[in-house]
Each structure stands twice: as structure tokens, then as C-alpha cells.
Amino acid sequence: MYGSEDPYKKLRDEVNSKVLSIANRLQDLIANKGLEVVACANAIDIPCSWFTFDVNDYLRKLVYGCSTIVDDRAYQAIEVSKSIAIVVDNTGEIVVDILFARELASRRKDVYVVCRSLPYEVDAICNEVKGLAEAVGAKDINIVETGSRYPVFAYDRVSRLAIDVIESVDLVISKGIANYEAAMEYHIVEHRPILFALCAKCVPIARALGVVKGMAVAKVFNYG
Numbered sequence: 001m002y003g004s005e006d007p008y009k010k011l012r013d014e015v016n017s018k019v020l021s022i023a024n025r026l027q028d029l030i031a032n033k034g035l036e037v038v039a040c041a042n043a044i045d046i047p048c049s050w051f052t053f054d055v056n057d058y059l060r061k062l063v064y065g066c067s068t069i070v071d072d073r074a075y076q077a078i079e080v081s082k083s084i085a086i087v088v089d090n091t092g093e094i095v096v097d098i099l100f101a102r103e104l105a106s107r108r109k110d111v112y113v114v115c116r117s118l119p120y121e122v123d124a125i126c127n128e129v130k131g132l133a134e135a136v137g138a139k140d141i142n143i144v145e146t147g148s149r150y151p152v153f154a155y156d157r158v159s160r161l162a163i164d165v166i167e168s169v170d171l172v173i174s175k176g177i178a179n180y181e182a183a184m185e186y187h188i189v190e191h192r193p194i195l196f197a198l199c200a201k202c203v204p205i206a207r208a209l210g211v212v213k214g215m216a217v218a219k220v221f222n223y224g
Contacts, residue, residue: 006119008091015044015092015122016132018055023136025063027099034100035074039197039216040066041096042089042176045122062096068216074195077220081170083110085144087152089176089198094124097175098138105140112142112165118149123178151182166192171223173197177205193223 006012019026029037043066044058078084084104088097098113105111115129126145133141146152147159153174155163166172172194174183180196183189197218200206206213 006125008119008122011122012091012128015055016095016128018059019062019092019095020132020135022059022063023095023099026096027103029063030096030100030103034103035070035078035195035197035218036068036216037062038096038100038173038175039068039070039199039218041093042197042199042216044090044092045201058092066216067212067214068218069211070218071195071220073223074218074220077171077193077195077223078104078173081109083112083169084171084173085112085114085165085169087114087166087172087174087179088124088129089179091122091124091128093175094129095132095136098129098133098136098141101141102136102138105138110142110169111140112144112169114144114146114152114162114165116149116151117145117147120149123149123176151179153179153182153186153188155186155188171195177201180205189221191222193220195220195223 043061086097086101088094101111101113115124115126117126119125129143144162144165146162148157150157152158152162174194174196176198199216200211203213209217
């Protein structure tokens with residue numbers, strides 16, 4: 001869509017910097033609340049007709065929590081999985097995801113963070129993820145890029161390496177609406193355990209997940 005240009009670079013830098021500034025507080029929250037924080041973090045996005053974004057409000061939600069529904073099987077799926085791929089979504093949010101990946105790696109799990117190679121709106125890209133991982137000292141995670149600007153679940157548009165990671169791990173944790181839609185469109189969820197962690201920002205997604213618009217959800221599909 002944009003070639004190699006990134007029209008959202010200024011927004012990326014601003015939001016990443018602000019979320020990174022509370023990384024220590026977020027790490028404590030993740031250690032205690034885990035998926036609640038990870039799902040709530042998906043609240044970040046670019047402004048649109050049905051959703052508005054405010055940096056300060058976002059930070060308050062992360063620190064003090066938001067309305068989140070966590071599937072009872074979600075933590076069990078994480079606990080028994082030896083290898084986990086986290087498919088990331090938005091800028092800013094990825095700071096939380098990287099911290100969560102670091103937490104999982106500390107539990108002796110093989111962790112992969114899967115991200116797009118090229119920019120699409122405010123979705124996280126590989127160079128950005130690498131820089132933030134270095135900033136928080138997340139040395140024990142593997143960063144895998146899709147080779148394109150498409151979601152990793154679009155198997156006909158991404159690298160073989162990215163597909164192999166998705167197919168080989170015990171569990172995939174997928175962030176955000178675009179990844180949720182791609183997994184459904186390409187029928188990946190039919191043969192892979194996937195834990196979706198996202199904020200239901202619009203009515204159709206809220207209905208599909210059986211929640212109220214605006215709620216955060218961590219729900220596992222095709223597990224057990």
C-alpha cells in the first residue's frame with residue numbers, strides 16, 4: 001500500500017516511547033495479570049469513525065486495567081505449551097507483547113514474536129520490534145518477520161519461514177482484529193490452536209466473540 005514508506009513513523013515513535021516509559025510497571029502487571037493486560041493492550045489504534053485513540057487514556061487502561069474476559073482454557077493452553085508464537089499487531093502495544101514474551105521465555109518456553117516486514121498503517125514492523133526488544137532486554141525471544149506487509153495467516157503472501165513457525169509451535173497467541181480476520185479467512189484456526197487476544201473495537205467483532213463492544217478478550221480456539 002505504501003511501498004517502503006511509513007507515513008505513521010511519527011506516531012509510532014511517539015506511542016512506543018510513551019509505553020516504553022512505563023515498561024517496569026507493565027512488567028509487574030504482566031507477571032500478575034498476564035493475559036488481561038495483553039488483551040487490554042490491543043486498545044491502541046489509529047483514529048477512525050468507530051474508534052478514537054488517546055495516548056494518556058491508553059496508558060491509564062494498561063496500568064489500572066480495563067474490562068477483559070479471559071477464557072478459562074487460555075492460561076491452561078499457555079501452561080502446557082513448550083513453544084509459543086505471539087503474532088503481534090499494533091505499535092505501542094508491542095511493548096506489552098515483548099514484555100509478555102520475555103515473561104514466557106523466563107519460564108523456559110521457546111518464544112517467537114511474529115511481525116510484518118513492511119509497514120501497514122500502525123501495525124508493528126520487524127525493525128521496530130527488534131529495537132524495542134533490545135530496549136527492554138528481551139534477549140531470549142526469536143523475532144520472525146513475514147517478508148511482506150500482510151498478516152502472517154495470509155499464507156499465500158508471507159514467507160515460508162513465518163508459516164513454518166506458525167505450523168510448528170504448540171500454541172499461537174494472535175493479537176488484534178486484522179490477525180483474527182486473516183486466521184478466519186484462511187481457515188488457519190481450523191487446524192491450529194490459536195489464542196486470540198484483542199479488543200472488540202467494532203460491533204461485528206464484538207458479536208463474533210460474544211462480548212460487548214469495547215471489551216478486551218482472550219479466547220482460545222481449537223484447543224483440547
